[in-house]
Amino acid sequence: MADKEVFDIAVIGLGPAGATFARLLNSSLKIIALDKKDGTGNSFRKPCGGLLAEDAQKCFAMFGLPLPVSVLVNPQVFAVRTVDLATGNERHYQRFYLNMDRHKFDCWLKSLIKDNVEVHNGVSVVDFKDVGDCYEISVIENNVRNTYCARYIVGADGANSVVRHVLFPKHRIRSYLAIQQWFLAKHGAPTYSCFFDKTLTDCYSWGVSKDDYFILGGAFPLKGARDRFRKLKEKLTEYGLKLNSPEKTETCLVLSPRHPWQFRIGKGRCFLIGEAAGFISPSSLEGMSYAFNSAYLLAELFNHRPEVTLKDYSRATRLLRGKLILKLLKKPFIMRHFLRNLIMQSGLSSLKRAE
Ligand SMILES: Cc1cc2nc3c(=O)[nH]c(=O)nc-3n(C[C@H](O)[C@H](O)[C@H](O)COP(=O)(O)OP(=O)(O)OC[C@H]3O[C@@H](n4cnc5c(N)ncnc54)[C@H](O)[C@@H]3O)c2cc1C
Incomplete structure (x- = not known):
C-alpha cells in the first residue's frame, strides 16, 4: 500500500452520469475513471430506448454543450x-x-473527458474496501486482478451498481x-x-x-x-x-424506485450518482436527465470544497429527489x-x- 498511487477520486462507470461527472471536475483533482466499455464499441453496450428527453436537453443547454x-x-x-x-x-x-x-452517444460523452482524468477502459470493478485514509478498489483489467487506491469513490455504474451492492448489501430497489x-x-x-x-x-x-x-x-x-x-x-x-x-x-x-427511501446517495466517502443511486423516473424510465443533474451537483461540490460529505450531497440533491417523488405520484x-x-x-x- 505504501508505494501505491492514491487518487483523490475514483469514478466507477462512464455512462452519462460518470462521463459527465469526470468531465466537469477541476483539473487540480487527481482522478481515475474505471469503465467496463473498452472504447472500441465491441464491449459493454447499454440497452436503451436512446431518447433524449426535454429535461436532459436542458442539461446540455446548461452545460453549453451542443449535440453532434x-x-x-x-x-x-x-x-x-x-x-x-x-x-x-x-x-x-x-x-x-x-x-x-445510445452507444454512439455514450462514446461521445466519454470522448469529452479531459486529459487530467486517467481513464481505464474495459475494466470491471469487482469490490472495494476502506483501508483507513483511502479505499482499495479491486478490478479485473485485461483478465488480471489489479487494485487502485482513492480517497473518494463515485459509483456511476448504473442499475446493477457494484458500488451500491458493496455499500448496502441488503438494500433492494424495485x-x-x-x-x-x-x-x-x-x-x-x-x-x-x-x-x-x-x-x-x-x-x-x-x-x-x-x-x-x-x-x-x-x-x-x-x-x-x-x-x-x-x-x-x-x-x-x-x-x-x-x-x-x-x-x-x-x-x-x-x-x-417504489418509495423515496429506496434512493441511496452513498456512505462514508463513497457517493452514488445516476441510476446507481436509483435516480430514474419510475413513471417513464427516463434516466438521463437525472444522471446529468446528479453528476453536475456532485462535481460542483468537489470543485468548490476541500472535503465533501454525504450531508453536502444530500442537501444538493434535495430538489432532484423531490422531482422524483413527484414522478412517483404520477406513476399510478x-x-x-x-x-x-x-x-x-x-x-x-x-x-x-x-x-
Ligand atoms: C431498456 C431501457 C431503455 C431506456 N430508455 C431510456 C430513454 O430512452 N431515455 C432515457 O433518458 N433513459 C432511458 N433509460 C434509462 C437510462 O438508460 C439510464 O437511466 C441511464 O443510462 C443512467 O445512466 P448512468 O450513467 O447512471 O448508468 P449507465 O448508463 O447504466 O452507465 C453505467 C456505466 O457503468 C459501467 N459499469 C457498470 N458496471 C461496472 C463495473 N462493475 N465496473 C466498471 N464499470 C462498470 C458501464 O460501462 C456503463 O457504461 C432506459 C433504460 C433501459 C434499461
Missing part, C-alpha cells in the same frame, strides 16, 4: 402513439425527444428486466409507440424506429420476463407488426390500468391526428 448530429438517428418523431392492448384504447401525445444511437430486440425495419411508417398491457407488466413496452431498425422493448417483472416478452410479440404480431428473426436481443435491469396515472384508461378515454393532452 453524428449521435442522432433517423427519424425524429414528434408524437408517441400510446396503445392499451387490453382495451384497444389508442391516443397520440406530442413529445420533444431526440432519437439517438427492478424490472428490460428486454429489447432489434428487427430490420419492415413497417413502412417509422414510429415511436408505447404499449400497455396489465396482463404482461405493470410497467410498459415500447417500439421505436432507428435508422434501418425497429426496436421492440419492454420492462417486465423479473419472474417470467422472457415469457411475457414472447407473449407481447404474439399480441403485437396480431396488431400488424412484423417481428420475425430479430437481429439481436439485449437485456438488462432497469430500476423503478400512467401505469395503473383503470386510471390510465380513464385519462386516455378523456383525450386529455392528446393530439387530434389529421386523417
Whole structure:
C-alpha cells in the first residue's frame, strides 16, 4: 500500500452520469475513471430506448454543450402513439425527444473527458474496501486482478451498481428486466409507440424506429420476463407488426424506485450518482436527465470544497429527489390500468391526428 498511487477520486462507470461527472471536475483533482466499455464499441453496450428527453436537453443547454448530429438517428418523431392492448384504447401525445444511437452517444460523452482524468477502459470493478485514509478498489483489467487506491469513490455504474451492492448489501430497489430486440425495419411508417398491457407488466413496452431498425422493448417483472416478452410479440404480431428473426436481443435491469427511501446517495466517502443511486423516473424510465443533474451537483461540490460529505450531497440533491417523488405520484396515472384508461378515454393532452 505504501508505494501505491492514491487518487483523490475514483469514478466507477462512464455512462452519462460518470462521463459527465469526470468531465466537469477541476483539473487540480487527481482522478481515475474505471469503465467496463473498452472504447472500441465491441464491449459493454447499454440497452436503451436512446431518447433524449426535454429535461436532459436542458442539461446540455446548461452545460453549453451542443449535440453532434453524428449521435442522432433517423427519424425524429414528434408524437408517441400510446396503445392499451387490453382495451384497444389508442391516443397520440406530442413529445420533444431526440432519437439517438445510445452507444454512439455514450462514446461521445466519454470522448469529452479531459486529459487530467486517467481513464481505464474495459475494466470491471469487482469490490472495494476502506483501508483507513483511502479505499482499495479491486478490478479485473485485461483478465488480471489489479487494485487502485482513492480517497473518494463515485459509483456511476448504473442499475446493477457494484458500488451500491458493496455499500448496502441488503438494500433492494424495485427492478424490472428490460428486454429489447432489434428487427430490420419492415413497417413502412417509422414510429415511436408505447404499449400497455396489465396482463404482461405493470410497467410498459415500447417500439421505436432507428435508422434501418425497429426496436421492440419492454420492462417486465423479473419472474417470467422472457415469457411475457414472447407473449407481447404474439399480441403485437396480431396488431400488424412484423417481428420475425430479430437481429439481436439485449437485456438488462432497469430500476423503478417504489418509495423515496429506496434512493441511496452513498456512505462514508463513497457517493452514488445516476441510476446507481436509483435516480430514474419510475413513471417513464427516463434516466438521463437525472444522471446529468446528479453528476453536475456532485462535481460542483468537489470543485468548490476541500472535503465533501454525504450531508453536502444530500442537501444538493434535495430538489432532484423531490422531482422524483413527484414522478412517483404520477406513476399510478400512467401505469395503473383503470386510471390510465380513464385519462386516455378523456383525450386529455392528446393530439387530434389529421386523417
Ligand atoms: C431498456 C431501457 C431503455 C431506456 N430508455 C431510456 C430513454 O430512452 N431515455 C432515457 O433518458 N433513459 C432511458 N433509460 C434509462 C437510462 O438508460 C439510464 O437511466 C441511464 O443510462 C443512467 O445512466 P448512468 O450513467 O447512471 O448508468 P449507465 O448508463 O447504466 O452507465 C453505467 C456505466 O457503468 C459501467 N459499469 C457498470 N458496471 C461496472 C463495473 N462493475 N465496473 C466498471 N464499470 C462498470 C458501464 O460501462 C456503463 O457504461 C432506459 C433504460 C433501459 C434499461
